Amino acid sequence: MLRKKLIAGAAVALALGAAAGTASAGPTLDAIKQRGTLVCGVHTGLTGFSAPDKAGKYAGLDVDYCKALAAAILGSEDKVKYVPLTAQQRFTALQSGEVDILSRNTTWNSKRDTTMGSVFAGTWFYDGQAFVVNTKKNAKVKKLADLNKAAICVETGTTTERNLADYARANKLTFKPVVFEGQEATEKAFQSGRCDAYTTDASGIAAMLVNLPSKADYTVLPDIISKEPLGPMLRRNDQEFFAIARWTIFALQQAEESGVTKANVAQMKKDSKDPTIQRLTGATGEVGKGLGLDADWAVRAIAAVGNYGEIYDRNIKPLGLSRGPNALWNKGGLMYPVPMD
């Protein structure tokens, strides 16, 4: 009975689709293909993740993800429009349709994955909340507990603020949060001595320090108080675009695992006898077809930005952050591309 109902339902759905003459690839993918550009919401300026380079072009780990996605869908890494967004603006920009996707150091958590009309494609960078102090001002502070009763600069509209309160409560510490809107204001306040410490994602602290001439005056404390899995965020109920967004992450990570690089990907497609590489590069199998793309989708993404390890080394290594959890699963990390079949 139930089966009959299901079959009848499927038939109605098919008939409706046929009547409307749609071969829809889902609202976002259709829009991207029609306009010929991927609109990516990025950070306004976070070194290593998304910041204008010397030529004024956006560069970074989050930007490379947008490039890979555009190469996979539209055939060119240049077919991206970058929309710089503050932490406060990012979710509205996604929901209003101003951007197709957010690739902007955004933490994947249950609220953002279930209650905000959005979903995450996966983890692009494992981060965690850290603290930095001015060593000249606070020479005795070596660990977080030493900051008991201290003033901590923190940015509103982020996961950071609540983590700080949760940690203080759980560890019977008292912090005096000094809250600012926007990264620049928060960093400036800290640098000018308004607070004893500044807390944000460890990557954000590293990005601030790399640009500071006086970085030797600062110490990052060893404590990491939260899990911040950062990843691309999309609108909900957009399965086709979601699948491409998710599998672009896996493809770039699988490329690293299989030794496929920006330089050798074309050769690998031609010559490799490794079944995993053959499926990744579309030499065999139907991964691209399943995504509604052609067989070369991943080849284009890898040729555009390199594999995940190359992307990491180019953008994050200069910040002095080691791979840690962002290494592949077989190198002691958490990055685990699921099989392509």
Ligand SMILES: N[C@@H](CCC(=O)N[C@@H](CS)C(=O)NCC(=O)O)C(=O)O
């Ligand atoms: N990962 C956390 C924090 C991300 C975050 O907002 N970080 C700050 C500092 S690195 C930021 O991007 N500020 C920029 C802004 O507000 O425009 C989140 O998703 O809430």
